[in-house]
Amino acid sequence: MTRLHVLGAGGRLGSLVVRVAERSGTWRVTGSGRGDEPEKLIAESDVVLDASQADHTLDGLQMCMTHKKPFVVGTTGHSAQQVRQIRAAAAEIPVLHAPNFSVGVSLLYWLTRQVTARLADFDVEIIELHHRLKKDAPSGTAQRLAEVVAEVRQLELADTARYGRFGLTGERTPQEIGIHAVRGGDIVGEHTVLFASEGERIELTHRASSRETFARGALRASAWIVDKPPGYYQMQDVLGLHV
Numbered sequence: 001m002t003r004l005h006v007l008g009a010g011g012r013l014g015s016l017v018v019r020v021a022e023r024s025g026t027w028r029v030t031g032s033g034r035g036d037e038p039e040k041l042i043a044e045s046d047v048v049l050d051a052s053q054a055d056h057t058l059d060g061l062q063m064c065m066t067h068k069k070p071f072v073v074g075t076t077g078h079s080a081q082q083v084r085q086i087r088a089a090a091a092e093i094p095v096l097h098a099p100n101f102s103v104g105v106s107l108l109y110w111l112t113r114q115v116t117a118r119l120a121d122f123d124v125e126i127i128e129l130h131h132r133l134k135k136d137a138p139s140g141t142a143q144r145l146a147e148v149v150a151e152v153r154q155l156e157l158a159d160t161a162r163y164g165r166f167g168l169t170g171e172r173t174p175q176e177i178g179i180h181a182v183r184g185g186d187i188v189g190e191h192t193v194l195f196a197s198e199g200e201r202i203e204l205t206h207r208a209s210s211r212e213t214f215a216r217g218a219l220r221a222s223a224w225i226v227d228k229p230p231g232y233y234q235m236q237d238v239l240g241l242h243v
Contacts, residue, residue, distance in 0.1 A: 099140025
């Protein structure tokens with residue numbers, strides 16, 4: 001059986017990954033949470049999944065680099081500097097960075113790239129909905145969708161992103177990429193990429209109805225990366241979708 005260690009095993013995603021993995025009978029799972037010392041368990045694992053919080057990711061990453069273990073990042077809300085450190089570690093160990101483990105969301109990234117490339121004159125707005133307990137905004141998935149649009153249009157996202165609007169904002173510029181976060185109730189997760197032009201619009205929407213979707217995706221990613229060489233990977237690599 002593959003030995004998996006879950007950082008943040010007491011959290012929403014981490015605890016669900018542990019339960020789904022134990023049910024499957026194909027994983028030997030250990031977990032750690034805030035205040036624990038996981039290094040020995042990491043050293044004895046085949047792969048490590050980070051389901052903790054953004055400010056703990058680099059600690060787990062450093063331990064994986066020390067023990068040469070594949071590292072799967074499932075947390076969101078990282079700063080630009082933290083993302084650079086995660087990417088840099090991929091020169092030494094295999095790192096899979098996934099703001100969303102859903103197979104459907106991975107396809108949404110691919111579709112967004114294809115549609116953006118073909119609708120160069122359409123305005124693009126991204127709307128995401130999540131439960132009221134989510135701590136970061138926008139979601140990592142929404143941020144990645146915006147990055148895909150910016151990459152295709154050769155724009156700097158830092159200059160063109162508009163995170164919600166308030167007051168007298170003036171007319172929308174063609175370069176803007178709108179990103180909007182909605183929080184409420186127990187919404188598992190919903191993301192829409194809206195392409196709007198004169199007289200018509202196209203909407204690409206993914207809705208998650210069960211959190212087990214993310215747990216199953218996390219385990220699929222963890223199994224896939226075990227025998228991979230050092231490098232920076234994403235869910236699209238796991239699924240053979242190159243976006």
